[in-house]
Amino acid sequence: MIRLRGVTKRYGAFEAVRGIDLDIAKGELFGLLGPNGAGKTTTMRMIAGILTPTGGTIEIGGESIVDHPIAAKAKLGFIPDRPYVYEKLTGGEFLRFTAALYGQDGSTIETRIDELLALFDLTPWKEELTESYSHGMRQKLIIASALVHRPEVIVVDEPMIGLDPKSAKLLKALFRNYTERGGTVLMSTHTLEIIEGMCDRIGIIHEGKLIACGTMADLRREAASEGAGMEELFLRLTGEHLDHDLDAVLG
Amino acid sequence: MPSSADHVGRQPDFATLTSPKWRSALARLRRRPEGGSRGRGLLLGLGGLVFLGVTFFIALRVVLYFKQVEEIGQLLAGKLLGMAFLAFLGILLLSNLISALSTFFLARDLDMLVAAPLDWGRFYLAKLGETVIHSSWMVMLLAFPLLSAYAVAWHGGPLFPLVALGALLPLLIIPAVIGSAITLVLVNVFPARRTRDILGLVTIVGAGGLVVLLRVLRPEQLARPEGFQSLVDFIAVLSTPSHPLLPSEWASSMLMNWLTRVADPLPIALLWSTAGAFVVMGASLHRRLYASGFAKAQEGAGGFVRGASWDRVARWLLVGMPPMRREFILKDLRTFFRDSTQWSQLILLGVLVLVYLFNVQALPLFTGERVPVLIITLITFLNQGLAGFVIAAIAARFIFPAISLEGRLLWLLRSSPLDPVAMLRSKYLVGILPLLVLAVGLTVATNHLLRASDFMMLVSVLTIVAYTLAVAGLALGIGTLYPQYDTENAAQIPTSFGGLVFMLLAITLLAVVIILEAIPVADYLRATQGDVAWEVGPVGWAAFAAAALCCVLAGWLPLRYAVRRLRTLEV
Structure with a gap:
């Protein structure tokens, strides 16, 4: 691959x-x-x-x-080591923008965004600007953005x-499941x-x-x-x- | 193990505390320039020298002219210096507000300094010094040719630079203390990021207000004594200090006293005692409020979202566009209107347009003696140049930084299947539409004020449309070729070397277009003067076509190179 x-x-x-x-x-x-x-x-x-x-x-x-x-x-989905995001976009808008970069939009993507935000415990922050996110939350948002378009790699x-330990455990399980699929x-x-x-x-x-x-x-x-x-x-x-x-x- | 607590009594001196800054500056200076950067350095240095030379020459001419005027010459020169210092004071107050926020609350070295066992007084003085340098270098650069002109005109002597420094230093310190004190209080009330928004807005509104006020007051009337009832009134206005309680007045008095050999220690005493008292008061306020302010500055701004309704309207307007382009445009609009350091610049733009229209309206063309049509047509034609310059300046501020502002997010754009052509097209679209509306509106309004003929109106509108389309492409293209990815403040990006290149090219294009169009317009003027029927001839059409071709090339070529650059960009 x-x-x-x-x-x-x-x-x-x-x-x-x-x-x-x-x-x-x-x-x-x-x-x-x-x-x-x-x-x-x-x-x-x-x-x-x-x-x-x-x-x-x-x-x-x-x-x-x-x-x-x-x-x-x-x-491809890329997750960089430093979680830079557009600070003046909300979490939801950032994921929508990322999906659009891969030519995807519509109700399927809206559902996908909600699923990913829920997976990373970011649903309450969906409509908040990312400038108010912590480092870990930004990292989770970037991981979600790499998954939003269902990449092969x-x-x-x-x-x-x-x-945090819970998110780290979740990420390990996520990668394991992803490769199994x-x-x-x-x-x-x-x-x-x-x-x-x-x-x-x-x-x-x-x-x-x-x-x-x-x-x-x-x-x-x-x-x-x-x-x-x-x-x-x-x-x-x-x-x-x-x-x-x-x-x-x-x- | 020996403990660091054993050395706690020994405090670092000012030079050590500020060493990361000045050592970095020295390292930048020492670094041997290579190829392109040497050329840039030379061009910038040359541009700076030309600017200093021209400013000095103009100032010297004015000061020498004033000096020759009997009785009131010295008063006029003193008044001019007082006005210049007052303007400096205003600029310094505004710029210190932003600089102080940055140096005291947002700088990257703060975590280390605050965590160190550092005496609060030294910390305050080091940061105050940094604020003074950040906010005042431009004022010093402007003051240098002005004061040199005074020194030459009045034979200031070898000690004049020291005296000038003695007058300017407190003038720089006082607004820095005021700016940092206001910032300190505001940060204690709002989180630092929100304070930055508020300060940015205050600065922009303040600067805009200052410009409008100065323009509406018509300072040029001071140079026309015939506007006063009697000469005695005029001299009385000149000899009375305009602002006896302001440091700008003390500084100008101190310098004029030296130049005219008057022994009066009062201005020096007032300047330095006030500066000293301000530093003491600022330091005591710092001691009381800094710790709580710094803690508050670490809090987030709270990410509430403004403008949900216009967002829905924009989304509705862009329905039918491919998702990539639509979301890119929406992203650019959102990040612009949610960032007060960005949208607040629109206030300055409004002020610029207002002052421009006011100046055109104030031209004495249709009052008093009848001005020949030839002159009015000429002014209408040259007004295209002015409108073009305004449009180029706006493109520099709003379109030029578009790619640089993607800086930290280039990892996302470069790793996604986004075509650089699509990205540039979206950015061009976002920039060009408002710019075209403004350009056409401005041209039609000023031509209407100038009562331009139908032909001139048509030429002006078509020219400004073609020029605006070109200059937007030029701004986006040159902005991509000379990016500033590390600059967070969009307002600083156009002041870079690339910004200078863009402005030079935009002005050259403007000059070429105007020179080419001068051929048919001169023909038209001759026909109007001779009162004969006239049509655009083959030479005229060729000139218009050449101007249009220049615009197409100037807009298209930089974008072509920009696409190439983006395709091979490494971040």
């Missing part, structure tokens, strides 16, 4: 993403993990069509995001930031528990390269760490370790 071949992204002399190859099947929940500045967000934004790759190809459901952006983006960058999710997160517990496969990205990819068992094999948890695997595969002298800092 998502296919990357030799994808690179350069900013001047700096190479943020270096030749990534990746295939994510229909119905799969794929987790992307990596240290800060590894190139995760750049990769996600290229897949969502916000950034243009310097080299390589990206296909969503067989459509190239560069050559046929409208057809590819019609299959969801690309989500750090979905749990700002969500044939939807595809590409998720980037630092929450190792989510990666470990939810994802079918995991990709570890480090210094712009996909250094490991597979199921938890595959990663354990690759790191030669049978029985290790995600935290240990991550540190081992990325070659990072805690070597700071905490005594010197804390005194």
Whole structure:
């Protein structure tokens, strides 16, 4: 469903993403993990069509995001890491606007908007301007907006930031159900528990390269760490370790 | 473990507190400019120098002229300086209201500063200093050529810059203290975001009122002594301080005293003691009210929605449009009319139109001696230029920022299957309709006041329609090519480099159109003077066609480049 071949992204002399190859099947929940500045967000934004790759190809459901952006983006729902919304629109208006961007309107969409707002406990806020929403409420509104047009693929960058435990649990169940119904999710997160517990496969990205990819068992094999948890695997595969002298800092 | 509480007695100095601001400014200056930005810097610098030079030249001519007038020359110059300072004071009061809200309650560094064990007095002075700099740099820029002209005319001497600084500093501090005090009280009553709306509205209404008042008072009459009953009345008006209790009057007296070698310490004492007393009073008010105000500023504004009925009307009017375009137009209308920093600009626009119509009506064309038809036709023709300039300025304010305002939401627009052509078409539609109504209304009204002939009326209306269609495309196109995605305040976007490029292109287009149309209009005038029948000849038609072609190209080309830019835009 998502296919990357030799994808690179350069900013001047700096190479943020270096030749990534990746295939994510229909119905799969794929987790992307990596240290800060590894190139995760750049990769996600290229897949969502916000950034243009310097080299390589990206296909969503067989459509190239560069050559046929409208057809590819019609299959996609993107959830960014920062929940920016139009502050002078109400929650209901924002969802209606998002649906219209995908060419959808009418009573079906009105029903869908009500369903999604109810799912995320936002119904009482439907007619309120989003400027009065909290960070978590905005995040939930954006997740709802990514689902409003019933996409085939969801690309989500750090979905749990700002969500309360109930909403986080709901989101996990939502993604699970969505993939069971044939939807595809590409998720980037630092929450190792989510990666470990939810994802079918995991990709570890480090210094712009996909250094490991597979199921938890595959990663354990690759790191030669049978029985290790995600935290240990991550540190081992990325070659990072805690070597700071905490005594010197804390005194 | 040693505790931070051990160092609590040691407070950071003013330079440390303000270091994030001035260090960032220095870093921006030090950054080596590359390619385009070097060109921009040069163009901006050159534009600034030209502006300063022209202002200095005009001010010097006026001041030298006043100086030569026997008996009253010095009084006139002092009066002019007093009026300029009064205008500065008005501008400073209004701009300080907004700046103080931003620096004291909305700035990003506040959480860190408020959480730090910082003495309230230092905090107040640091933020007051920041407010003074934010709100007064433009006034200082205007004051520089004006005061230089006075210094040259009266041989102010090498110490004059210091004296001028001594007069201007308290003039900048006093309105900053008043502005921050009013803001402080308002934030304690309303949440900060609502206060911003209220202050924005107060500022716009205040500025509009000030302009109307100044225009209706006809200050130009002061330069015409024949309007007074006797010369003694005129001199009496000049020699009496207009506003003896205002700091603007003290500052102008202080400078004129220095320039005319009069030893009078009273204005200096009044200026500095008042500024000092204001800072002390402001600080004490800050100590009492800031903590509660800051806490209140963290509260949301409450998201009530205005204008549900017009929303229904707009929705009904747009029925039948594809959902993407309809919702885009509705979104733009909603975000505009729900944001008081945006719609309140319409008040200024109303004032601008009012002053324009008032000026046309005040032209002495149909009173007193009969003015030849030639002159009236010429004024009618050149009035197109003025109307065009007004339309370009309005397009700069309302259409130019359209794409920049999408800034933070570009993630949504770029990740959705929205075609950039559809987006630009919607934005063009939202901008062009009100602009066309205004342009045609303004042209017809002013031509009616000028009693223009049918031919001139037709030429003016067709020209302004073509120019408006072009300038809207130009504004949207250049606004897309030179976006300001990080600016939250729409009013600041047209003051960017792209805004300057747009205005230069819009004025060039206007000049080209007027020069081309001057060919058939001159022909028409000659025929009218000779009282012979006249029709537009082949050269005239060619000129009109060339003007129309220029408008089409000026509107279409930037939009074409804008579509390309949006298709490859990275955010």
